[in-house]
Amino acid sequence: MNMRSSCCAGAREQISLNNIQKQIHITPEIVKPSQDNMITIPGGTFSMGADSQEGFPADGEGPVRQVEIDSFQVSRYAVTNAEFKVFVDATGYVTEAERFGWSYVFHLLASEETRQHTSSRPQDVPWWLVVEGACWSAPEGPDSHIQDRMDHPVVHVSWNDAEAYCQWAEARLLTEAEWEYAARGGLERKTYPWGDLLKPDNKHRCNIWQGKFPVRNSALDGYIGTAPVDAYEPNGYGLHNMSGNVWEWCKDWFSPAYHRQTSARNPVYTRVTGKRSMRGGSYLCHRSYCNRYRVAARSSNTPDSSSGNCGFRIARSLK
Numbered sequence: 001m002n003m004r005s006s007c008c009a010g011a012r013e014q015i016s017l018n019n020i021q022k023q024i025h026i027t028p029e030i031v032k033p034s035q036d037n038m039i040t041i042p043g044g045t046f047s048m049g050a051d052s053q054e055g056f057p058a059d060g061e062g063p064v065r066q067v068e069i070d071s072f073q074v075s076r077y078a079v080t081n082a083e084f085k086v087f088v089d090a091t092g093y094v095t096e097a098e099r100f101g102w103s104y105v106f107h108l109l110a111s112e113e114t115r116q117h118t119s120s121r122p123q124d125v126p127w128w129l130v131v132e133g134a135c136w137s138a139p140e141g142p143d144s145h146i147q148d149r150m151d152h153p154v155v156h157v158s159w160n161d162a163e164a165y166c167q168w169a170e171a172r173l174l175t176e177a178e179w180e181y182a183a184r185g186g187l188e189r190k191t192y193p194w195g196d197l198l199k200p201d202n203k204h205r206c207n208i209w210q211g212k213f214p215v216r217n218s219a220l221d222g223y224i225g226t227a228p229v230d231a232y233e234p235n236g237y238g239l240h241n242m243s244g245n246v247w248e249w250c251k252d253w254f255s256p257a258y259h260r261q262t263s264a265r266n267p268v269y270t271r272v273t274g275k276r277s278m279r280g281g282s283y284l285c286h287r288s289y290c291n292r293y294r295v296a297a298r299s300s301n302t303p304d305s306s307s308g309n310c311g312f313r314i315a316r317s318l319k
């Protein structure tokens, strides 16, 4: 079993499963994600990135620069378990977590029995359990299921799995720049999708961690794990949970030099770096440890990695 530590989610070593970009057999009559949940984001120019000291220098959140984005469509929510099930039922797709036979589960979410039978965890992020049988339909291992979580974001999907879903849905992942532009909801240089205060009017606006990470989560925001994709108020563009809940895979390869090396118009980092970008943070984020639930924050993982706190949303280009 191969693993490598990462702050935001455990990573698989690059032992790629050959031909992971499998043939997808499409059943045409199956209903695909409709336009109803897609929002058109009008193109424009915005200040991308952050220069504040809040971030991690190694992430390359800045320097802040002006970036121009063409209009595009984005899904109002992250892809749900219900939507992913339609895809799997239609295509027979098998996720990488299922092929590898394991995925990363946060220790407090696993059952007592699973914890007792799981000895493998990355040394420097020991709150991630390597749980055999954990996958999108059994998020905490074989003794768990998604029946009461069909409107939650699908998790334990790798970047490659997300790409496969997009191919089927005739969609694509957002570029990092599109993601941040959408997440800002029309606001300029704010920390969160709704403004600069984490809890305006003392109201929770996203699903992160309250308490002492990683041992005690008081879940004052209502959720210890994932929340339904439409939880909390949307941002100015009508998008839910751009901050917190689950990390969202983006199209780009990840590089700390992103802001220095990509163009000012529709940027996308295409040089192969071995890691794909993720945005938004998750229910495990806490200011004391990982405050990457800010809109300018960035993280990454290998494209075959999966964990219980990473999903994706979809985009479509406008003709």
Ligand SMILES: [Ca+2]
Pocket: 207, 208, 209, 210, 219, 220, 221, 222, 223, 224, 225, 283
């Ligand atoms: Ca929470």
